[in-house]
Amino acid sequence: MSSLPKGHAGAFPEGSRWRQGHRLLPLLVCFKLCANGITMQLDTTNMVSVGYNKYGLLRDDLLYETEDVKEAIRRLPEDLYFERCFRIKRAMDLTMKHRILPKEEWVKYEEDGHYLQPYLKEVIRERQEREAWKKK
Template sequence: MALRTTRVLYNNSLKKWCYNLSGFNKYGLVRDDLLYENEDVKEALRRLPDHVVDERNFRLIRAIQLSLQKTILPKEEWTKFEEDKLYLTPIVKQVKKERAERENWEKEY
């Protein structure tokens, strides 16, 4: 039991360390803000509510502005590992699945 607890703590602390090392949280970004915008991601963004897209655009513009100014946000405004929720990844997975089904359907019929 102690080994399992140590492994969980180690993995969680390692994840936090890697998350903070990546640096995007210092600009107020979340993981899904960094996705490459291919056709699947664009379709997923189209399916999101407008207020979520507006929040994403604000974070991206703020990050660009901070980068140009060569500054970062104050530490209390950084995105925390615990607060970083995947808002776009589930929709992207659904879009990819639908696209694969459509391609399979077109191939067979």
Template sequence: MAVRQATGFMGSLRKWAYNLSGFNKYGLRHDDLLNNMRADVQEAVRRLPQHLVDERNFRLIRAMQLSLTKSYLPKEEWTKWEEDERYLQPYLEEVQKEMEERAEWNTK
């Protein structure tokens, strides 16, 4: 797992904004928040290994339950900025490249 560092002013600002957003208090990761109604996100999630899909679903269901009870996880269980891995990005980039290529072929 890659660890991100908050170096310099911009790194500190990113970390501050991440913590201010609040989704980490529910144990969610950045990629959990991507819009599932988009075709590229749906396809990227479909391509994920099953264990990552299961982990994602667990985080989403737990976050919904916490939201319903108007509570947060204990602070030690919050997702930390340094540990928030973008697990969906490689799949999403691959799907977007394929969609661009398909669109290019369709214009010819």
């Protein structure tokens, strides 16, 4: 039986390497679970079990890119945007090489902030305001 959460077993074809216990499976499930554009509230236990910190990713790097999230990313300051791109590209490179970062480079729980949340909240507030205005 699949080790995926209920309702996610069909996300990967039978016999694929993702179903055979690939080490990034929890990370991919995390992407799937964040599909509504809201961050998961992770404690240190979940952070370690998901393992995104081993690839240098932050929590907000795992958000599914809905229209709201895309707009929030577009509004990021240039330095935050380039840091985000670097982290994602590095994680993809490490995945392709079947490696993780050295332990001293892992993101620590205390360092894992919500850099995108202020921008995302603003985008959502503006969208809700527009929707309310259109209803009038």
